[in-house]
Amino acid sequence: MRARAVRRVGLAVIVVGTVGCGGGKVAGDGGGGAGALGERARRVAEAWDGSKAAAVWRAGYHPVGEETRLPRGGLRDEDQQAYERRNLTARGALPDGGPEDGEVAWAAGGSGARPVVSAREAYEALAGPRAAGTPRLVVEEVAAGRMRIDTTRGPASVPAWVFTLDGYASPLVRAAVEPSPTPRSPIGPAHDLPGRRLDRLLDIADDGRSVTVVAVHGVCDDGPRVRARETRGSVVLTTSVVDREGEQTCTAQGKLERVVVKLRAPLGDRVLLDAVSGGPVPYRGPVPGW
Incomplete structure (x- = not known):
């Protein structure tokens, strides 16, 4: 299935550690980077679709709203x-x-x-x-x-x-009830991809046709891009960033940014996955201060 680009809304700045600086490169979004992320999304979807982990996830209680x-x-x-x-x-x-x-x-x-x-x-x-x-x-x-x-x-x-x-x-x-545990992913995390893990899931639209996630990017880039690879059993999200042109002096900070990801079909009971971690996108509630 083809991936879709999405729009970004809102912004917050939080210290998260050292990040990369500009040089005009497209990190994880152009050339080999895009191909690597696309291939990773395909492998994650292939591992989850029809798996025991997916069946366990669908049967569980996983809140995505405030408790x-x-x-x-x-x-x-x-x-x-x-x-x-x-x-x-x-x-x-x-x-x-x-x-x-x-x-x-x-x-x-x-x-x-x-x-x-x-x-x-x-x-x-x-x-x-x-x-x-x-x-x-x-x-x-x-x-x-x-x-x-x-x-x-x-x-x-x-x-x-x-x-x-x-x-x-x-x-x-x-x-007053405890959420179900997250099943063990049938595929391990990726350690050599240009993309970043998503920070959290914020919201699923009432009609299921979009999800709002929080993506991490650096202070010297032009923001995150999140794409969705959709199959019958899963939606795999990949995140990349675009570096700004020219050399820049960067501080050890990162930005957390809301990204609305529009889907071709309602999410339904499909598992929402993060390509880098290889597991479900976590829900941890809103970012403090938002």
Whole structure:
């Protein structure tokens, strides 16, 4: 299948280590570089399509949406600061045990059981060491409930812990089930390609016809290019960058940039893969500060 180029949107700068500097070359995008990336994408797709790993991935629970839902309308300024600093405090005792069951029910049909986390584990994932003299977000009560979350298989209803907050009419809700482990890739990572690994998956469009990913590139290039190789069983993404003309002095920084990748067909249950790593593009939530 032919690869498609895509557009870039948004920008953030984060220190990630030493990066290459300009010289007018197309890194991983022209000549032998493009051919090597294309061949790698073909090999990754060939390894995954019809594999046991792909079947295990499709059957699993892999969130691609936030596992924590804030109260309707969001948090007030001081409370938002407290939340970002993980400065929460609970007034009462947290419930013992976990939700009654760990059933994940997909809107498109099908369900599965996953291990659940206790109310204390969910609370400790949100709360850090108490910082003196800073705003606190007060949890008044915790109860078991359910929430909707986006997954690689579409929307699903999952067990959740419902946190009643002081001063808010609607609660903060956090998923109470553990994601499925990532299956071992049938192909190992590539160590000699001009392309870079994708940092993370940010979003899958509601119609499945595009995905938003975060790509890494240097401060001395003209940005990342992400292409998709589509098969019936997978979508393999390759990332390259274009160096700027002329010699430049570069700092040890890199840029993380959102890239919207448009697909020829809806993603559906196809596995979204990173050509360099050889495995599924990871979802780790939004980049802090975006």
